[in-house]
Amino acid sequence: MLDLALLGFIALMLVLGLKRPFLWVLTYIYIDLVMPQKIGWGIITSPSLKLSLIAFVAAFAGWLLLDSKKGSRFTARQGMIVVLLLWCLMTTFGAQFQEEAWLKWDWVWKALVFAAFLPLTLRTRLRIEAAVLFIVLAVGTIAINGGLKTVGGGGGYGTLRLLVNENSGIYEGSIISTVAIAIIPLALWLARHGTIFKPDWRVWTFTAGLIFACLLIPVGTSARTGLVCAAVLGVIMMRSVRYRFVYAGAASLALLAAIPFLPASFTERMGTITEHEGDQSASTRVAVWKWTIDFAKEHPLGGGFDAYRSNSFTYQTRAVTGTGASQTVEYQTVTESGRAYHSSYFELLGEQGYFGLGLWLVLNLLGLWHMERLRWRFGKRSGRDGRKSWQWGLATALQQGHVVYLVGAAFVGIAYQPFLFMLIGLQCALWSYVKRTEAPQNRACSRPRGAGQALPQPAE
Known part of the structure; x- marks a missing residue:
């Protein structure tokens, strides 16, 4: 059925x-x-x-x-995606582990090609909104499922089962925690500016429930990455809220009220964030990152997809037992090999080398800068309530979601995930749409008085 x-x-x-x-x-x-x-x-x-x-x-x-192709434009960032695609193809041909590399290429190329293609189809406000809606609802489908299971007591590190019985891709705990937090600004934008589902009490009720479910995902998965992402989102949202002190106070009270209800397994795991030496998982990440830096020095062009399979290293973990004066410190030597990067930045460095990492960073940072420029552009239009415009709101939401994703990417290998490149595609589409629809208005405003009537703004 x-x-x-x-x-x-x-x-x-x-x-x-x-x-x-x-x-x-x-x-x-x-x-x-x-x-x-x-x-x-x-x-x-x-x-x-x-x-x-x-x-x-x-x-x-x-x-x-x-x-129709009317209004479709190919931006510089789309060109950068194509260059990254070709670079990944080149490194795949020279990959150390050919079979594994081509398996990863099989889904990476589709994510990159679709990201370059998506902005060409998003020619109107309605289409941009529809794409945002489908992304939010698609991720929400997973988040709501996970939130319900978390409330029912089915959470735990590596044990929360979402819609599928596997712990990979977007369904991996740290990845879904990052993505779930990243869609919160987009969900809020839809609730404020949506035209497909116009804002009313039903839309806001669903949005509140979705946000609650998204915040439960880091709890249900016990993913430290999700906690960091939620904290970062809470901080950067202060830039766009009207009453910052009220927002900060309400957020603090909500956090304090939620602590007693958090499961012990979650609070214990979160306690290891600042003590990486006492946690084998965190210690492994640091050791892999050090190995990747050395690997890049020997392979500046990258080792191709899944180059991490050649790593091997030894490190020590530290565990403190007892209390007070009776505390003892125990060290244990651990040797591991073939461990994943646990960071998108080191993933790019090891697989695509310095050029690939640089290109990926520029592609992402340029998107944040473009969204900031749109925020400035519409935010300074105080006479026309520019900060209340849907363009300002969407630029803010895309920027916030992107920042959250990049923070989460520091702790999990999600450099090529389709969600990231869909965000980039939406940014390219919004940037192109604003340039196209605002240009006639700007030209009309620059004409001398009496030279003619202002050109009408194209329909959305």
Whole structure:
């Protein structure tokens, strides 16, 4: 029955796409994030039924053959994505572990190509909003499931089972914790400025429940990364709230009220954040990072995907037992090999070398800068309530979500995750949309008085 429901929804979207080809783009977003082919139990899980590839081809073919190209622009950041794609292809050909590298390339190239393609389809406000809505609801589907299980006592590090019975991809604890926190600003933007579901008490009730579920994901997974991301989001949101002291006070009270209800397993694991030497997982990360720096010195162009499989290192962990004057310190020597990077920045450094890491950093930092420029542009329009405009709100939400993701990326290897590149695609689309729709108005304002009427702003 579950398979029929999932296949029925996808089939409906594909049929409706014959009338509105853009729906195929939304279908691919849903499939790429939720991965329904892993949720079912029967025919939908068949390797011969390639749902992701079907939606991927439909999205491109629909735009190329059936959709209007009016307003589509190719930005510099899209060009950078293409360069990163080609660089990854080159390093894959020279990868140390060919079989594993090509397996990773099989999904990385689709994430990069779709990110470069997505802004071409997001020509109007409605399309941009629809893409944001599908991303939020897709991640929300996982977050709500995890939140309910956490409330029911089904959480724990490595034990929370979401929609699928595996701990990889977006369903891995640290990754879903990062992504769930990152969509909170986008969910708030939809609740304030949405036109598909116009803001009312029902929308705000659902949004509040979704945000609560997203905040429960770090608790349910006991992912320290999620706690750090939530704290960072709480701080950076102070830039955009009107009453900062009220916001800070309310957040502090909510945190204090929540502490007694947190499970002991969560608080114990969070206590290891500042003591990496006493936690083997954190100690392994530091050792891998040191190894990666040395590896990059010998392989400045990178070792290709999954180059970490060649690592081997020895380190010491420190454990303190007893209390007061009777405390004793015990050291243990640990030798490990083939451990993952546990950081997107070291993942890029080890796999794509200095050039790949630099390109990836510029691609991300440029997106934050573009969103900041849009915030300045609309924020200074006090006479027209620029800070209340949907463009200012979306630029702020995309920037906040991106910052949260980049913070989480410091502790988990998510450099190529589709969610990140969907965020980048949305940023490119918003940047291009504003430049296109604001240009006629700017030219009209620069004309001498009496030279003619101002040009109308293009429809959204």
